[in-house]
Amino acid sequence: MRFSPKRILKIIFSLSLSVLFVLLIRNLISKSKIGNQGGIFIKEGVNIPDDLKNFVINESPSHEYDDLALCIKSGADVFYDRIPGLLKSYPRYIRNKIIVGEKPGYRIGNYTMHDVCTPTYGEIKETYWSKGKKEGAEKKDNSEKVDAKKDDKKDSDDINQGRKQNFDKLGWQLDVYKNIPAFKLLYDTYPNAKWYMMVDDDTYVFLSNLKKRLSFYNPNEKLYLGASWPIPTGCFPSWSMARFAHGGAGIILSRAAMLAFIGNYDVCVKSFDDCYAGDVRLALCLNTVGIRLNRSERHVNVNWRGHSDQAPNLEYSWLEPCDLPLTFHHLYSKQQMLLYNIQRYHNRDSFTLLKDDEDGNFHTLISYSDLFNSLDLDLKVTPPEKATYRLGSDYKRISYSRILNEEETLEENVVDCQQKCLNDIPKCKSWQYSNFMCHLKSGIPGAIEGTPNSYTGITGVPIQCEKELMLN
Known part of the structure; x- marks a missing residue:
């Protein structure tokens, strides 16, 4: 059976539409997924x-x-x-x-x-x-x-x-x-x-x-x-x-x-x-x-x-x-x-x-x-930081007389602790006062949250390596 050119073009056109329709449906399904x-x-x-x-x-x-x-x-x-x-x-x-x-x-x-x-x-x-x-x-x-x-x-x-x-x-x-x-x-x-x-x-x-x-x-x-x-x-x-x-x-x-x-x-x-x-x-x-x-x-x-x-x-x-x-x-x-x-x-x-x-x-x-x-x-001398701790690096600890109400001597003890550190520069780099104890420190531990009656500070002195490097 022979097809006229017009019939052939019509078949090709129909097939093309079918293919395009299938591709369109696949694309929509893919996007949906x-x-x-x-x-x-x-x-x-x-x-x-x-x-x-x-x-x-x-x-x-x-x-x-x-x-x-x-x-x-x-x-x-x-x-x-x-x-x-x-x-x-x-x-x-x-x-x-x-x-x-x-x-x-x-x-x-x-x-x-x-x-x-x-x-x-x-x-x-x-x-x-x-x-x-x-x-x-x-x-x-x-x-x-x-x-x-x-x-x-x-x-x-x-x-x-x-x-x-x-x-x-x-x-x-x-x-x-x-x-x-x-x-x-x-x-x-x-x-x-x-x-x-x-x-x-x-x-x-x-x-x-x-x-x-x-x-x-x-x-x-x-x-x-x-x-x-x-x-x-x-x-x-x-x-x-x-x-x-x-x-x-x-x-x-x-x-x-x-x-x-x-x-x-x-x-x-x-x-x-x-x-x-x-x-x-x-x-x-x-x-x-x-x-x-x-x-x-x-x-x-x-x-x-x-x-x-x-x-x-x-x-x-x-x-x-x-x-x-x-x-x-x-x-x-x-x-x-x-x-x-x-x-x-x-x-x-x-x-x-x-x-x-x-x-x-x-x-x-x-x-x-x-x-x-x-x-x-x-780096500078800091005022006492309230409610902070600096843990570690102590080289000296000084005790204060304990009393029932710490508030009565708190300010005096904090100021005295700071002064003791300043008097021992350059060895003293930072200090901490807490619970009737003054901690003098050779390093500068990071400040962390402490109790209401704990105070810390730094002296503003650069840290120096005065011995051999710690290699291993």
Whole structure:
């Protein structure tokens, strides 16, 4: 049977309409499914800000830190605000590094933020925090909840203020899903490293100090190192006095610990669903292979220190001038760059300005004393601060006569305690009066909330290291 040209065109037109109709229906169904998923992740392209399209980092040619593999933990809502400034500081000296987060498509220069959440856990529709379970859970970080954009704008120019944690940030809410798969990706990317470290994108690491401290330990021994925090309520550790390494302040695994972790990865990634913190989940995972925080395989406590979960200001506990700082957390990019430049310029004989890619004294050790005296802190004699404590660093204690009504002698005792500290400058850096006792201190512990009749203050004297550096 033969068809006329007119009939053929009519058939083709009808078929085309049918195909278009089918495609339209499929598209509508697809959109409907996506809209009804309620998932947190939106797989869409990310537009790089115009001022970052030509972003370039002058990586250091140094091989000083090739034994270390670094994972920088970020998030989609802060990536372009934090990562560009951070990469200009200490990470430029680390060849083995990756950036991880919870969404794909974020890139700057040669660096991509790897989505470690979706490939591991699939499309996450809600988090512990979005379910409203936040009440009653004592999260390890008790910083105030703030609007991050307002907070950044308000305090970013004040180097004496630290960044406050924003619990509304999606990247933070999904942090629970990042740590375990991120360490796996770090190992898969750099399987020959001796040490593996994870830090937040608002953390600064003193690499020269870290390298020196790690030189006293064997990477072939199973070591899990970091700032020790008690495992919070709700994560159900199986051992008493359970501790974990605070993620923001930095988590370090030796090669042997990493291999043990990798061996049990498939179990760990499917476990600990009731625990709402990624760094705590990692501690629980490591415990399944017999590894606990700051302990050696010989069950000896390791004197590991130097990590801080706060900015270096007068609220920080400057207890040991001769010790080596390793990390500071909750920093703005401007503060990270300040610490980077302090490290490059300290103990230099020349006043010549360094170029951005010049090392200066970056690879030398820097003490808390060096750092404290390089910061523009408001050092002055402070009036007695009511209802505060400064715990630790006592070198002398003086008792006052106890009476039934402390109010009768309170003012006299407080003034006398402060004067005793001022009379013992430069040894006395701060003081505390509480419960008929005067505490004279050789350091400046951070001020914390105390009882109504407790008072503290500082003398405004810089802290000095007058002995050998505390290396190990």
